[in-house]
Amino acid sequence: MENSVGIVKTKYYTIEENIKLESGVEFAPTTVAYETYGKLNEDKNNAILVIHALTGDAHAAGYRNENDKKPGWWDVLIGPNKAFDTNKYFVICTNIFGGCSGTTGPSSINPKTGEPYGITFPVFTIEDTVLVQKKLLDYFGIKELYCVAGGSMGGMEAMQFAISYPDFVKSTILIATTSRLSPQAIAFNAVGRNSIISDPAWNNGNYYNQETKPDRGLSNARMIGHITYLCEEAMYNKFGRKLQDKDHYDFNFDIDFQVESYLQHQGQIFIDRFDANSYLYITKAVDYFDLEDKYGSLENAFSKSKSKYLIISFDSDWLFPTSQAKEIVNTLMKLDKDVSFCEIQSPCGHDAFLLEYEVQEKIIKSFLDNHIKGEINE
Amino acid sequence: MNNHYNSSKGLHLNYSIISDLIDENSKVLDLGCGNGYLLELLRKTKKIKGNGIEISQNKVIECLEKGLSVIQGDIDEGLKQFSDKSYDYVILNQTLQSTRTPDFVLEEMLRVGKKCIVSFPNFAYWKIRFYLFFLGKMPKSKVLPFEWYDTPNIHLLTIKDFFEFAKKRNITIENGLYTTKAKVRKAIQYNIFSNFFAQEAIFILKKD
Numbered sequence: 001m002e003n004s005v006g007i008v009k010t011k012y013y014t015i016e017e018n019i020k021l022e023s024g025v026e027f028a029p030t031t032v033a034y035e036t037y038g039k040l041n042e043d044k045n046n047a048i049l050v051i052h053a054l055t056g057d058a059h060a061a062g063y064r065n066e067n068d069k070k071p072g073w074w075d076v077l078i079g080p081n082k083a084f085d086t087n088k089y090f091v092i093c094t095n096i097f098g099g100c101s102g103t104t105g106p107s108s109i110n111p112k113t114g115e116p117y118g119i120t121f122p123v124f125t126i127e128d129t130v131l132v133q134k135k136l137l138d139y140f141g142i143k144e145l146y147c148v149a150g151g152s153m154g155g156m157e158a159m160q161f162a163i164s165y166p167d168f169v170k171s172t173i174l175i176a177t178t179s180r181l182s183p184q185a186i187a188f189n190a191v192g193r194n195s196i197i198s199d200p201a202w203n204n205g206n207y208y209n210q211e212t213k214p215d216r217g218l219s220n221a222r223m224i225g226h227i228t229y230l231c232e233e234a235m236y237n238k239f240g241r242k243l244q245d246k247d248h249y250d251f252n253f254d255i256d257f258q259v260e261s262y263l264q265h266q267g268q269i270f271i272d273r274f275d276a277n278s279y280l281y282i283t284k285a286v287d288y289f290d291l292e293d294k295y296g297s298l299e300n301a302f303s304k305s306k307s308k309y310l311i312i313s314f315d316s317d318w319l320f321p322t323s324q325a326k327e328i329v330n331t332l333m334k335l336d337k338d339v340s341f342c343e344i345q346s347p348c349g350h351d352a353f354l355l356e357y358e359v360q361e362k363i364i365k366s367f368l369d370n371h372i373k374g375e376i377n378e
Numbered sequence: 379m380n381n382h383y384n385s386s387k388g389l390h391l392n393y394s395i396i397s398d399l400i401d402e403n404s405k406v407l408d409l410g411c412g413n414g415y416l417l418e419l420l421r422k423t424k425k426i427k428g429n430g431i432e433i434s435q436n437k438v439i440e441c442l443e444k445g446l447s448v449i450q451g452d453i454d455e456g457l458k459q460f461s462d463k464s465y466d467y468v469i470l471n472q473t474l475q476s477t478r479t480p481d482f483v484l485e486e487m488l489r490v491g492k493k494c495i496v497s498f499p500n501f502a503y504w505k506i507r508f509y510l511f512f513l514g515k516m517p518k519s520k521v522l523p524f525e526w527y528d529t530p531n532i533h534l535l536t537i538k539d540f541f542e543f544a545k546k547r548n549i550t551i552e553n554g555l556y557t558t559k560a561k562v563r564k565a566i567q568y569n570i571f572s573n574f575f576a577q578e579a580i581f582i583l584k585k586d
Binding site (some may be wrong): 341342345 | 429435436439441442443444445446447448449450451458459460461464
């Protein structure tokens with residue numbers, strides 16, 4: 001547990017007042033699950049918000065208990081002397097609005113009916129998820145965010161954060177992300193959603209009191225997702241055409257190949273920790289995210305932002321490709337914003353953002369410690 | 379892409395010459411900024427606001443470690459993200475001869491920069507001429523250490539070539555600096571002796 005933040009507990013904060021969503025719907029109450037690492041200084045200006053990807057949670061670093069073997073999802077980068085150095089910074093991570101790991105979402109009980117929301121939960125956007133996180137920061141009394149950082153969907157939220165609160169965000173780190181999904185990426189999300197909806201057990205989203213849940217649909221959606229997180233080279237490196245626990249084909253429709261077994265395993269472990277309705281809502285929010293469309297142009301979107309930017313992409317990531325990262329970089333350069341950009345070479349596809357941590361550690365640490373002039377009282 | 383021109387002693391001389399050419403508090407874009415040495419020097423000595431573009435991932439990381447703003451990119455793709463005359467200086471230090479499209483890169487620089495500083499090794503330097511004349515082989519030196527089949531320096535040129543190019547493209551040469559081992563000569567006009575004795579040339583250019 002060296003360099004670890006140690007044992008951590010997820011905490012909860014409830015926003016009692018109505019939140020006005022982008023769709024116009026007013027929603028309350030909203031409970032936010034969050035974890036924090038490090039100490040908020042007296043001036044409350046050393047806070048860093050890290051934001052998880054599509055199916056992550058608030059448990060970004062440390063262990064849940066003494067016997068816990070698996071640390072939080074970004075533990076490699078968050079901790080004492082790590083990139084997000086908890087000796088210096090106060091790191092916060094929340095579970096996304098509409099999620100299923102502690103924050104209010106479709107699987108939560110609607111206090112008005114005593115039943116889970118199901119698909120009566122309002123459709124929300126990335127901007128809405130950012131608003132909820134801002135409410136939590138307000139609760140902490142944070143007046144300025146030292147940095148907001150996220151990868152993939154977390155990167156979308158991070159850039160929306162910098163846009164929604166231009167005076168509040170001092171620096172922004174965007175990793176393997178985009179200002180809008182490609183139609184190809186939307187297509188994969190659509191098949192994932194279709195797989196859930198076409199599972200008879202989904203039952204229009206009312207499955208919480210049923211014995212069978214739309215597990216098959218959800219695990220298929222996850223398998224499709226995992227195909228997009230890898231790339232051709234990663235699949236060759238990881239599996240090749242190797243067979244799973246056998247020397248020859250079985251000439252039936254059971255699992256033969258390692259890649260099949262991997263996907264099935266990923267699907268299986270996913271249903272234990274994720275809610276099918278949350279998957280529908282969150283992928284929809286990701287599909288709707290389009291800064292060009294929303295603000296007229298990328299330039300308009302970022303024009304008021306006072307943040308410094310660090311942008312990272314991975315050369316083998318075809319889901320959130322370098323070309324999309326460069327669009328953001330070029331826009332920020334045109335607007336004369338302070339921006340740095342690095343394309344990391346990796347054979348891991350989109351997954352690289354959680355795997356290639358050594359290079360990222362160097363880059364992020366340099367950016368946070370050397371580039372953003374911090375008037376931080378340690 | 380920087381520092382293919384590989385003499386550390388020469389480079390330090392070159393850096394301080396370039397630094398002397400730049401006004402305080404100006405906005406500088408360094409193309410092919412390498413490990414960020416020049417930008418860091420300019421930031422310290424001239425309080426510039428600087429950006430770098432560099433193609434190599436490892437050098438980008440070195441720049442970030444110095445706390446510089448740097449974009450990983452290929453300058454041969456142009457500078458379309460920058461608006462006209464948005465920088466006081468655009469620098470191309472020891473990199474012109476390594477670009478695929480030197481004329482395009484220069485035109486882009488002159489579009490983006492109010493002034494441009496370009497430096498390159500002079501292929502008409504007498505030692506290089508003698509090397510080719512007497513040995514009959516592609517010249518190699520401390521400054522140009524690569525084999526002909528494995529060199530990033532694919533567009534080598536001479537001081538005379540550069541003057542001819544500038545004239546053809548209506549580029550104003552505001553000043554020219556010609557360095558030998560320890561000395562620096564200045565001249566705006568082409569001079570046959572500079573083309574013979576200078577190991578390296580540095581030009582300050584503009585185009586309205």
